[in-house]
Amino acid sequence: MSSTASAKAIPVEDLGSAAQRDRRKRIIDATISLAAQGGFDAVQMRSVAEQADVALGTLYRYFPSKIHLLVSALGREFERAEAALADSPIPGETASERVIYVLRATTRGLQGNPHLTEALTRAFMFADSSVATEIHAVGMQLSSILTKAMHPERTDVTEDDVAVARVIGDVWLSSLVSWVTGRATATETAAHMERAVRMLLRD
Structure with a gap:
């Protein structure tokens, strides 16, 4: 096994200094910027290092591969989505309506x-x-977003709530894969996702 395959990215909570956290943020920002311009192939480690103004060796210490980089960037996007949803009550009379609203908003973004x-x-x-x-x-992160939509009035969630949220998250990510690979249209993706939510929550 190569060192890259066995290595792990450094989580933000393990970064002791403000400078290290700022460096990690610049790296994620550069990754998102390059991906937004040219997709998966545009994210090259050397390009990320140059745009983030860090040495290539430093980048590899933070993130051993572009997959680590991009999955961490996906986490950043979920953090932004959760922060945006926290600004106001999620509309919907039922858990399924609120979850569908959240997934629609995140999918549109x-x-x-x-x-x-x-x-x-x-x-x-x-x-x-x-x-x-x-x-x-x-x-x-995705489960947290969905459980908050399911039960906005509660501060605690049950294991069943988390399990349902994880299944909904899996269906949503699978639907995104279908859209990205051209196997489904945006309309078909939304319909599949919403049907799954209503079947799982049944409220």
Whole structure:
């Protein structure tokens, strides 16, 4: 196994100084910028290092591969989505209506930048066991967004709530893959996702 395959990205909570956190932010910003311009193939480690103004060796210490980079960038996009949703109550009388609203809003945001979405989705598809920590973090972020939509009045969630949110998240990510790869239109993707939500929540 290569060192890249066995290495892990440094999580933000393990960065002790403000300078290190700023460096990591610049790297993620550069990754998102390059992906937005040219998709998955445009994200090259040397290009990211140059745009982030860090040495290539430093970049590899933070993120061992472009897959680690892009999955971490997907986490950043979910953080932004969660922050935007926190500004006002999520509309909808039922859990399914609120979850569908959240997924529609997040999907529209991603589909509005197809190059970025293609890059983030392909990275999620290509991720192997070396990216397990980042994949888990992204999954937990998405589950958090969905459980808050399901039960906005509650501060605690049950294991069943989390399990349902994870299944909905899996269906949504699978639908995005279908859209990115051209197997489904945006309309078909939305319909499939909404049907799954209503079947799972049944409210």
